[in-house]
Amino acid sequence: MPTSRDRSEPKLSVELRNWLNAIAATGFTFALLLLCVALIVVVSQTKDIILQLNDDIWVEQDGGAVLLSVVSLFSFSVMCWWSARFIFQMIEMQHRGHFDSRVVHQPNRFINEHTALWLPRVYAVLPGTILLLSGLLRQQFGAAVLGLVVALLSFWVVKSRTHWSNAALLSRLKLNNIWVLSGIVLLLTLILTFFSVFHLAGTSQFLGAFSTLFFGLSSLLFGMTAGVYLVTWKFWKIPLIGGLLKPPVPIFTLAVIGAAVMSSLFSTDNHGVRRCLADMAAAQSLQCPQPPAFAFSSLESASKTFELQLRLRWENLPGNHIPVFFVASEGGGLRAAYWSSQVMAELEKLYPGFHQHVFAMAGVSGGSVGNMFYAAALQQAELKDLQQWQKQLGDAVGQDYLSAVTTSFLYNDLLFRFLPIQVDPFQQDRAQVLEQSWERGFANTFAVTEERLGLSGHFQQLYRQSLASDPDGWLPMVLSLGTAQELGQTVITAPFPVQRNDFPAAYDFYQLAQCRQQNHLSCDIRLSTAALNAARFPYVTPAGSLNYDLATGLTKVAPDKKLHVIDGGYVDNFGAATTQQLIHSLKKAGFFAEKPQQKTLVPVVLLLTNAPDLDNSIFDLSRLEPSSVNSWLLNELVSPIQGILEVSQGSAANVANLVYYQQQSPEASILLTDQPAGVQSALVNTMLFRLPKKDASVPLGWWLSANSRDRMRCELTATTETRKSITKLIALFPDAKPVAMASGCEKG
Structure with missing residues (x-):
């Protein structure tokens, strides 16, 4: 019934207030719809997925993928309608003491019947409509058609059900009853949840990235809405508490509080870093095949092994200097992994044995992933057909690694916050799932054996096997650079004991993970x-827990004693600082010193950056002012946030210091100079490989469309600045064949 205030207000004002109250009551649904809009319109990762979906419709004509995409987006649309209807009927039940399970009347005096009827319908058509408009604006007409189909189908279903009540069959089935519909949705959600938890790899691979995401959001919306309302329902009539929990309730806030309560009563931290142990197999661990040990007893030992094999290769080659390469791979998800691995593979293809001139590869985030795939592929294959090997490496790195981690995030890892049941695979976290997806992706491409396990093999064992199989060979040392969350410093995972006098701003992962006593190991980790x-x-x-209970895989130590490893990009997104420290430590030890009757070793840095929008001024020490600045809006409010984010990237200062450090090379030891486009001062003994600004749409994330992969491959093989840099680098080798400039793109 309208109140006296309603009668005195303009009709438009009353209607607007009703809609705002209804949106506030369904805030969680509205928030997920906003997330849907952001995913379709703004987020580069999902935009790339939609680009592939558009190709599936028009180019690949993959009917199965298209059908799953329609069903998943339709399920999310209908779930948005259901959640809003369910909330309104719960409000009505609390307000009136009863409700009609088939029809929503006026839920309360703040939300009228018309709004309660039409807002859920608007919610239902929004996801498809947004995809339709986005597809039209980007000229992705396949995606636009898919969005139109979903929008029309969703509206027809939720609108026509008001007429279905006249049909005798549907009336007997009670499909207009909200509780019957909720029961059907619950059953479907439980089935999907079962397969997503206990058959995660197969389910995520079958569904694909787009369908995994929207089926997951559908399950999240249903589970959170139904779970929170049904739990709080029991408290409505309790004094004091009941008044706080009467609908509409803040779903997300109460869910967070519930998870916090569960974590205080039970151990819900299942994020222990996986490891293998010398004497036991634990929840997140496996038995080591042999007693763990560092591949090299020290950095000095590694450098001597490297130097010996390198001098043998250059014994009969002309010249007085030998280049020693140090790779710094910038972070950036699968974009970084694909770019860094393909740059290194291209160099290997053009100069077979190039990897034996690379002392170490420091990588952050996706750069570390690309380095690890590259090192494992070098050890796994015989490198007879380098063209085929490069393609295999690209196929291994460029697979869908988003679906599995998304499935784990939205199902078992989220459920474990509320139901900490210590049963595998339920207690596995999404980090472990992502690692296992990399292992499967590598194994699906390369021949994995009991001796060569690919990415599921043990890190130190990789280098021990390499030395055992070819004593005169060399496998580049991968330095994986994380960050100690509680310490704010770099954590290095390396095949030798990391010492503070070599890396004063870093810690050894094995030391923090309680695996190292002096220079001996009690456990190891997979690649x-x-x-x-x-x-x-x-x-x-x-964040990965470093100190956890090995018997259960759960972190049970007090909060002030916990230690975690997080993404390396928080401290140095390039690995430049660690690369400089490594070169400096070797220089102090005399590794690059001139020696009688011997060729002099010269450090050459390869900077692999995949950020097309990276400011060139960080490489240009002659520039007095930055080439561009981008201050955020509302500077008074957001200036501290932007400052923290920009500083935490760690790129500019560390890269500039490394470039300057290399410029101090003795004049006689300058093997090459490089002057990237837009940079006024030359880089000395430093080579930059970067994606150009035209590739800015290649996304961050763990999924790449075929179009994105082809664009990066094209940058390496066509007549580009990157190709010119590759040519200049290969020319350092006296026995190298001339590099031909390709006339077109070579696609992977």
């Missing part, structure tokens, strides 16, 4: 885990 130590992207992958 996939070593890569993830640097690639724990915020929220997508959780």
Whole structure:
């Protein structure tokens, strides 16, 4: 019934207030719809997924993928309608003491019947409509058609059900009853949840990235809405508490409080870093095949092994200097992994044996993942057909690694916050799932054997096997750079004991993980885990617990004693500082000193950056002012946030210091200079490989469309600045064949 205030207000004002009250009551649904809009319109990762979906419709004509995409987006649309209707009927039941399970009347005096009827319908058509408009604006007409189909289908279903009540069959089935519909949705959600938890790999692979995301959001919306309202329902009539829990209730806030209460009563931290142990198999661990040990007893030992094999290769080659390469791979998800691995593979293809001139590869986030795939592929294959090997490496790195981690995030990892049941695979976290997806992706491409396990093998064992199989060979040392959350400093995972006098601003992962006593190890980790130590992207992958109970895999220590490893990009997103410290430590030890009757070793840095929008001024020490600045709006409010974010990237200062450090090389030891486009001062003994601004749409994340992969491959093989840099680098080798400039793109 309208109040006296309603009668005195303009009709438009009353209607607007009703709609705002209704949106506030369904705030969680509205928030997920806003997230849906952001995913379709703003987020580069999902925009790339939609680009592939558009190709599936028009180019690949993949009917199965298209059908799953329609069903998943339709399920999310209908779930938005259901959640709003369910909330309104719960409000009505609390307000009136009863409700009609088939029809929503006026829920309360703040929300009228018309609004309660039409807002859920608007919610239902929004996801498809947003995809339709986005597809039209980007000229992705396949995606636009899909959005139109979903929008029309959703509206027809939720609108026509008011007429279905006249049909005798549907009336007998009670499909207009909200509780019957809720029961059906619950059953479907439980089935999807079962397969997503206990058959995660197969389910995520079958559904694909787009469908995984929207089926997951549908389950999240249903589970949170129904769970919170049904739990709080029991408290409505309790004095004091009941008044706080009467509908509408803040779903997200109460869910967070519930998770916090559960974590205080039970151990819900299942984010222990996986490891293998010398004497036991634990929840997140496996038995080591042999007693763990560092591949090299020290940095000095590694450098001597490297120098010996390198001088043998250059014994009969002309010249007085030998280049020693140090790779710094910038972070950036799968974009960084694909770019860094393909740059290194291209160099290997053009100069077979190039990897034996690379002393170490420091990587952060996706750069570390690419380095690890590259090192494992070098050890796994015989490198006879380098063209085919490069393609295999690209196929291994460029797979869908988003679906599995998204499935784990929205199902078992989220459920474990509320139901900490210590049963595998339910208690596995999404970090472990991501590692295992890398292992499967590598194994699906390369021949994995009991001796060569690919990314599921053990990190130190990789280098011991390499030395055992080819004593005169060399496998580049991968330095995986994470961040110690509680210490704010770099954590290095390396095949030798990390000492503070060599790396004063870093800690040894094995030391923090309680695996190292002096220079001896009691446990090791997989290659996939070593890569993830640097690639724990915020929220997508959780912080890894370093000190946890090995018997259960859960962290039970007091909060002030916990120690975690997080993404390396918080401190140095380039690995430039660690690369400089490494070169400096070797220089102090005389590694690059001139020696009688011997060629002099010269450090050459390869900077692999995948950020097309990176400011060139960080490489240009002659520039007095930055080439561009981008201050955020509302500076009074957001200036501290922007400052923290920009500083935490760690790129500019560390890269500039490394560039300057290399410029101090003795004049006689300058093997090459490079002057990237837009940079006034030349880089000395430093080579930059970067994606150009035209590739700015290649997304961050753990999924790449075929179009994005082809664009990066094209940058390496066509007549580009990157190709010119590759040509200049290969020319350092006296026995190298001339590099031909390709006339077109070579696609992977």
